[in-house]
Amino acid sequence: xxxxxxxxxxxxAGLVEVPALRGVSFEVDERExxxxxxxxxxxxxxxxxxxxxxxxPSAGRYIFDGVEVSTLGEDELARVRNRKIGFVFQGFHLLxxxxxxxxxxxxxxxxGVGAATRRKRAIRALELVGLGARVxxxxxxxxxxEQQRVAIARAMVGDPILLLADEPTGNLxxxxxADVLDLFRRINETGCTVxxxxxxxxxxxxxxxxxxxxxxxxxxxxxx
Amino acid sequence: MDFATSLKMGLKALLSNRLRSALTILGxxxxxxxxxxxxxxxxxxxxxxxxxIESLGTYLLTVSIRGRGADKMLTSDDVxxxxxxxxxxxxxxxxxxxxxxxxxxxxKYDCSLLGVNEQYATVRDLQLETGRFFTQIDISTRQKVxxxxxNVVAELFGLSDPVGKDIKLNGQTFVVIGVLAPRxxxxxxxxxxxxxxxxxxxxxxxxxxxxxxxxIRGQDKExxxxxxxxxxDRLYRRFRDQDAxxxxxxxQMLQTVTxxxxxxxxxxxxxxFISLLVGGIxxxxxxxxxxxxxxxxxxxRKAVGATRRDIMSQFLLESAMLSGVGGVLGIISGExxxxxxxxxxxxxxxxxxAGAGIALGLALVVGIGFxxxxxxxxANLAPIEALRTE
Ligand SMILES: Nc1ncnc2c1ncn2[C@@H]1O[C@H](COP(=O)(O)OP(=O)(O)OP(=O)(O)O)[C@@H](O)[C@H]1O
Ligand SMILES: [Mg+2]
Numbered sequence: 328x329x330x331x332x333x334x335x336x337x338x339x340a341g342l343v344e345v346p347a348l349r350g351v352s353f354e355v356d357e358r359e360x361x362x363x364x365x366x367x368x369x370x371x372x373x374x375x376x377x378x379x380x381x382x383x384p385s386a387g388r389y390i391f392d393g394v395e396v397s398t399l400g401e402d403e404l405a406r407v408r409n410r411k412i413g414f415v416f417q418g419f420h421l422l423x424x425x426x427x428x429x430x431x432x433x434x435x436x437x438x439g440v441g442a443a444t445r446r447k448r449a450i451r452a453l454e455l456v457g458l459g460a461r462v463x464x465x466x467x468x469x470x471x472x473e474q475q476r477v478a479i480a481r482a483m484v485g486d487p488i489l490l491l492a493d494e495p496t497g498n499l500x501x502x503x504x505a506d507v508l509d510l511f512r513r514i515n516e517t518g519c520t521v522x523x524x525x526x527x528x529x530x531x532x533x534x535x536x537x538x539x540x541x542x543x544x545x546x547x548x549x550x551x
Numbered sequence: 552m553d554f555a556t557s558l559k560m561g562l563k564a565l566l567s568n569r570l571r572s573a574l575t576i577l578g579x580x581x582x583x584x585x586x587x588x589x590x591x592x593x594x595x596x597x598x599x600x601x602x603x604i605e606s607l608g609t610y611l612l613t614v615s616i617r618g619r620g621a622d623k624m625l626t627s628d629d630v631x632x633x634x635x636x637x638x639x640x641x642x643x644x645x646x647x648x649x650x651x652x653x654x655x656x657x658x659k660y661d662c663s664l665l666g667v668n669e670q671y672a673t674v675r676d677l678q679l680e681t682g683r684f685f686t687q688i689d690i691s692t693r694q695k696v697x698x699x700x701x702n703v704v705a706e707l708f709g710l711s712d713p714v715g716k717d718i719k720l721n722g723q724t725f726v727v728i729g730v731l732a733p734r735x736x737x738x739x740x741x742x743x744x745x746x747x748x749x750x751x752x753x754x755x756x757x758x759x760x761x762x763x764x765x766x767i768r769g770q771d772k773e774x775x776x777x778x779x780x781x782x783x784d785r786l787y788r789r790f791r792d793q794d795a796x797x798x799x800x801x802x803q804m805l806q807t808v809t810x811x812x813x814x815x816x817x818x819x820x821x822x823x824f825i826s827l828l829v830g831g832i833x834x835x836x837x838x839x840x841x842x843x844x845x846x847x848x849x850x851x852r853k854a855v856g857a858t859r860r861d862i863m864s865q866f867l868l869e870s871a872m873l874s875g876v877g878g879v880l881g882i883i884s885g886e887x888x889x890x891x892x893x894x895x896x897x898x899x900x901x902x903x904x905a906g907a908g909i910a911l912g913l914a915l916v917v918g919i920g921f922x923x924x925x926x927x928x929x930a931n932l933a934p935i936e937a938l939r940t941e
Contacts, residue, residue, distance in 0.1 A: 376935050379854075381854055381934050381935040381938075382933070382934075382935040401858070401859060402858045402859070402860075405853065405856050405857065405858040405859075406856065406858075408853075408854060408855065408856050408934075409855065409856020409857075410856070414854060414855075416854075416938070420847070420850075420851045420854070420938060422848055422851060424563065424564070424567050425563075433851075433852065433855050434855040434856055436552055436556055437552060437852070437855060437856040437857045437858070437861055438856065439552060439553070441553070442553070442555070442556065481855070
């Protein structure tokens with residue numbers, strides 16, 4: 328389902344060029360559960376953004392769901408992000424002026440789903456992450472872990488075929504962290520491909536495959 | 552995305568910055584109110600002047616005789632002679648003016664006296680309330696009959712019927728044969744204060760200076776022009792002095808007044824329009840700030856699937872809402888403003904429906920026009936770049 332070939336990404340910060348990814352190649356099949364690990368600054372988030380069609384690579388190929396992503400126009404990319412991919416950001420990125428429910432509804436809004444269906448599906452997604460009682464809360468009325476779970480509900484609400492999560496347990500205590508990982512496993516079992524970045528080795532050990540990244544290069548690829 | 556959702560979203564965004572939105576709207580309100588107010592007042596005063604001119608009657612030529620002395624005077628017979636043989640004349644009436652004290656029993660009233668002929672009613676579009684108008688016999692035989700204006704009747708007779716009664720005008724007895732319908736203000740004050748008598752009788756009573764004015768009614772717009780030229784020629788041949796008379800063409804005057812006031816309205820409205828533009832710049836300013844403030848939000852929306860079009864229309868809708876609300880409030884306050892000014896300067900305010908539509912349309916165009924740049928800036932942000940900003 329995912330095929331990356333010699334993927335490179337170089338950031339330009341003023342006059343300095345920062346090579347965040349220096350040629351990464353791998354494939355991920357449908358229904359896989361992959362953990363990406365690596366030290367801070369090794370390029371994990373950069374890779375996730377490329378996989379999530381949020382950014383374009385400086386060089387290399389990315390084929391997602393049978394389509395060469397670089398051939399897609401902006402609107403088609405938006406459509407892919409909207410319908411096929413769920414993204415849990417490292418920093419949640421909830422909209423502060425919207426309630427938890429409205430935040431979760433957002434992908435469905437841009438899909439053109441009617442208000443009543445939208446609401447029903449968003450509530451179900453929130454219940455799935457254990458936030459059925461926090462539907463009308465604003466993000467600043469939620470704890471870090473709760474915000475994280477709203478972000479997961481938002482990523483899952485549209486039934487994507489690929490779930491990308493950048494350190495989804497980073498802000499959680501070990502118990503809620505374990506809950507989230509359980510959730511991911513259940514999501515994976517329903518047929519959704521899951522790719523997750525983590526610093527936490529116990530979290531990584533829950534995945535069926537481990538990609539190790541160091542200095543923008545793929546250092547190891549283990550299946551468990 | 553459905554419109555109801557967009558609307559709700561826009562409203563929420565605008566309400567989360569109430570004061571800012573209100574001030575932005577105020578800019579538009581002032582602009583629209585200025586346009587509406589100016590146009591309402593200008594059209595009101597135009598209508599007032601126009602109706603004064605129109606109250607003279609249609610296709611009317613007014614000839615005033617301004618000369619003094621026996622050689623620069625006209626009698627009613629002279630008028631008949633002067634206007635004889637000119638094509639297109641529907642009616643001619645000489646007017647001899649004077650003032651008189653009208654008496655009935657013990658009541659007295661100072662009124663203006665007009666000596667006219669039997670065509671005066673047609674020429675001036677006069678209506679009678681009761682009684683009859685003068686006939687040619689009344690004129691040729693110098694009958695002592697009179698028609699009274701509304702105020703004169705009220706003062707002399709109160710509520711009783713004046714027709715058939717004798718009144719005294721400067722000591723001479725006249726029979727009242729009719730009452731004029733209320734007419735209100737003309738260019739020379741109210742016509743309800745007048746007493747009409749046959750011009751031949753008037754020449755006897757007050758005619759030291761002859762005919763002061765005579766009216767000619769043309770059959771149509773074209774003949775009015777021709778009559779005007781012909782009369783002008785004949786008068787000049789008679790007096791050899793252009794200052795001895797003046798011909799006033801009502802149709803032409805109306806045209807001039809309309810032209811002048813339209814130009815004036817347009818000029819004032821375009822000055823007012825500048826303030827509407829300033830309001831639009833206010834919208835652009837606020838929307839630019841808003842795009843910067845909400846960069847992260849835009850990035851997130853794009854990340855979950857919003858297209859450029861979605862973002863663009865979100866921001867355009869917000870600026871359209873600001874200008875639309877401003878436009879409607881502006882029309883309302885413009886009307887109130889116009890009403891206040893109108894009653895202060897005693898001019899009728901004409902509510903400019905077309906102007907209101909145009910002003911609202913302009914407000915929307917301005918709002919959307921000035922919203923396009925900020926909106927496209929928002930729409931063109933790359934999702935991950937936008938998300939990274941703090
Ligand atoms: N927008 C940017 N401009 C310039 N350099 C950047 C930018 N984003 C990331 N980098 C650099 O690219 C490298 C990889 O960053 P990335 O965020 O992918 O690391 P990471 O593996 O996710 O780290 P962490 O575990 O701390 O989240 C870092 O050296 C970072 O400084
Ligand atoms: Mg990272």
